[in-house]
Amino acid sequence: MHISLAGVLVAVFIAGMMASTLWWMLxxxxxxxxxxxxxxxxxxxxxxxxxxxxxxxxxxxGHMMALAAKLAHGERSDLFAVYVVEVPFTLxxxxxxxxxxxxxxxxxxxxxxxxxxxxxxxRTDIVKTRNTSQAVLDLAKREKANLIVLGSYREGKYTxxxxxxxxxxxxxxxxxxxxxxxxxxxxxxxxxETQAGADASPEKA
Amino acid sequence: MSSNPQLRRAVTPWGSFSWGYSDVGAxxxxxxxxxxxxxxxxxxxxxLFAGLVYVCIGLAYTELAAAYPVAxxxxxxxxxxxxxxxxxxxxxxxxxxxxxxxxxxxxxxxxYMSQLLPAVLASVHPWSHFLVVLGLIGLLCLLNVIGxxxxxxxxxxxxxxxxxxxxxxxxxxxxxAFQPQILIHTMHVSWPSMFGLMQGTSLAIVxxxxxxxxxxxxxxxxxxxxxxPRTSVVLILTILIYAVGYSNLALGMQMWHPVHDAHGHAIxxxxxxxxxxxxxxxxxxxxxAQIPYYGLLAQFYVPILGAILLLISANSGVFGxxxxxYSMSTSKLLPSVFQxxxxxxxxxxxxxxxxxxxxxxxxxxxxxxxxxxxxxxVYQRLFHGEDGITFxxxxxxxxxxxxxxxxxxxxxxxxxxxxxxxxxxxIPFNIPMRVRGERVEFPIIAVIGFIGIFSxxxxxxxxxxxxxVAGPGWLILGVFLYFLYRRNKKLxxxxxxxxxxRTAQTSILKNAGELExxxxxxxxxxxxxxxxxxxx
Numbered sequence: 001m002h003i004s005l006a007g008v009l010v011a012v013f014i015a016g017m018m019a020s021t022l023w024w025m026l027x028x029x030x031x032x033x034x035x036x037x038x039x040x041x042x043x044x045x046x047x048x049x050x051x052x053x054x055x056x057x058x059x060x061x062g063h064m065m066a067l068a069a070k071l072a073h074g075e076r077s078d079l080f081a082v083y084v085v086e087v088p089f090t091l092x093x094x095x096x097x098x099x100x101x102x103x104x105x106x107x108x109x110x111x112x113x114x115x116x117x118x119x120x121x122x123r124t125d126i127v128k129t130r131n132t133s134q135a136v137l138d139l140a141k142r143e144k145a146n147l148i149v150l151g152s153y154r155e156g157k158y159t160x161x162x163x164x165x166x167x168x169x170x171x172x173x174x175x176x177x178x179x180x181x182x183x184x185x186x187x188x189x190x191x192x193e194t195q196a197g198a199d200a201s202p203e204k205a
Numbered sequence: 206m207s208s209n210p211q212l213r214r215a216v217t218p219w220g221s222f223s224w225g226y227s228d229v230g231a232x233x234x235x236x237x238x239x240x241x242x243x244x245x246x247x248x249x250x251x252x253l254f255a256g257l258v259y260v261c262i263g264l265a266y267t268e269l270a271a272a273y274p275v276a277x278x279x280x281x282x283x284x285x286x287x288x289x290x291x292x293x294x295x296x297x298x299x300x301x302x303x304x305x306x307x308x309x310x311x312x313x314x315x316x317y318m319s320q321l322l323p324a325v326l327a328s329v330h331p332w333s334h335f336l337v338v339l340g341l342i343g344l345l346c347l348l349n350v351i352g353x354x355x356x357x358x359x360x361x362x363x364x365x366x367x368x369x370x371x372x373x374x375x376x377x378x379x380x381x382a383f384q385p386q387i388l389i390h391t392m393h394v395s396w397p398s399m400f401g402l403m404q405g406t407s408l409a410i411v412x413x414x415x416x417x418x419x420x421x422x423x424x425x426x427x428x429x430x431x432x433x434p435r436t437s438v439v440l441i442l443t444i445l446i447y448a449v450g451y452s453n454l455a456l457g458m459q460m461w462h463p464v465h466d467a468h469g470h471a472i473x474x475x476x477x478x479x480x481x482x483x484x485x486x487x488x489x490x491x492x493x494a495q496i497p498y499y500g501l502l503a504q505f506y507v508p509i510l511g512a513i514l515l516l517i518s519a520n521s522g523v524f525g526x527x528x529x530x531y532s533m534s535t536s537k538l539l540p541s542v543f544q545x546x547x548x549x550x551x552x553x554x555x556x557x558x559x560x561x562x563x564x565x566x567x568x569x570x571x572x573x574x575x576x577x578x579x580x581x582x583v584y585q586r587l588f589h590g591e592d593g594i595t596f597x598x599x600x601x602x603x604x605x606x607x608x609x610x611x612x613x614x615x616x617x618x619x620x621x622x623x624x625x626x627x628x629x630x631x632i633p634f635n636i637p638m639r640v641r642g643e644r645v646e647f648p649i650i651a652v653i654g655f656i657g658i659f660s661x662x663x664x665x666x667x668x669x670x671x672x673x674v675a676g677p678g679w680l681i682l683g684v685f686l687y688f689l690y691r692r693n694k695k696l697x698x699x700x701x702x703x704x705x706x707r708t709a710q711t712s713i714l715k716n717a718g719e720l721e722x723x724x725x726x727x728x729x730x731x732x733x734x735x736x737x738x739x740x741x
Binding site (some may be wrong): 002004007008 | 439
């Protein structure tokens, strides 16, 4: 075996050419649509940086918790699930409310299970307050949250504020993004359309 | 949004590269031995010449595939640039190539297997070699009919392993076995005759056939106008480096395990190939085994890798031919039977069976001299004793040179008569001019490429006895059938049917996801229409 200088130079040239051209091929310039997509993904990354999922007696967030866990898993971020117990003015601020606190433990336990299932770190807390929306806004500020995730109100509870006054106040005043999940079953339009379709079909027949 | 099902754009840059590589990357496994057998000390020169022509072909395909990202490839470009008749001839030549591809690559795959399994060595056990090749063609046919194809991930992995392997063989070969003085000496004393050089050069183009596959995958490639130019350019460079690198290494290598002739004289590596069909079919395996140290490993895995890659390439012939036939059938260049989809398997079974059947016929012609002494005598008398693999190589070179020649002419025609289509990649060195009031650019490279590929076509016709008869025979048969079909369907024989290329191009760019190019195309059309109105 005899190693020649020409052979060494050719070998280095071939290795260099192959590596550089393959790298160039695998990094094509991005299109406008791809840049838009990247921008949206980047926004999502910031959005999901720190997520607060809010539960309360009036805010059902179980399904949104599952969505938040999936988002957080994709973006490798942490979750903070908080159950807000609204203490009425007729009671002292630190009054014990066993039913509400029990419900809070159920909701937060479920949240932990969802997070564990999705492989996401989660912190949980129960907050007692006179005003749910203000407590959530304060919490978001303190935690430097990027996103507040909320479920919807319980069916039939509110008539004047379609999403519930607490949810609307949070959405209107929060300094971060707010994701509100309204379950389809609470809507009326779809039900009406289905009903209309059902009514119309016998006539067609 | 269209409600018709569309091909999913799932082919990534690596997928696009590996799609082309699994076709063209396998060529060196066959081409090296064939060229060394005929061009001897000028093999590197033959590869360089064919390689430069191939660069021009590659650039033409790159420009056209990026501008017209549809599945038809070369046949579609010629149809669009030169009309129905020439589109048919180009497509028919590509069909010849894909049919030969099935047989040639299955044949060579068995040759590579024979390095580890001597029971299928063609010269010693011709029947077992023939039957295994036949079995492989049958298997590929069956798998394609029932709709089983190797996954894109498998193809991508094999391509990755092969790129790495071929690069390592070259690097270690040049490091440990290359002697410049041996190269100079071989080129000096073993330079072939003019006839041998022409023969070698025409076979060298075999190492560069397969760019068609990238164009064929264009319809499934993500952002084809941006990705295809890159994958094509890298594929061109990769194959050129391999072809020139391997031929120089083969001519200038010091064998690790010297081989002696009948008189006990040590022979040079390239001398293993003239007159030895067994060795011609597995040149890369023989070369890799002769590299010091690395050969210890390579002698076991390179035959297996080569056999797999060649089989994938043979498979690309099966689905490539059915795709082209489908595309030609939708353009009313072939009967509608080639569009027919099998009710149960949802595959173009008629197409697949037709071209696999033709591949078997070709296999019988190629294998006859080694199976039967009488046939060998006839071949000896008529074709100067060309063996099976050379016969297949001849036809492969003929089909490729014919279709590539038409592609160059189509490129010029499309540049002159369709300047409105945006070209994200444009071949350099153009002459600006005006045609029908539009500013166009005449591609000089296309003319150079045409001269180069046409000369290779002429070399093939001059030097290959079988190619001279079978190649033009295939084209004449095709044109005859084309006229018959068009007359039967009451379609114009020489002229083209009316085509709405503007709508077609908009649809192509929209389906390709190249929305910016679609806007540019529409802006170009508006500007052109306004210019024409102003002139009136």
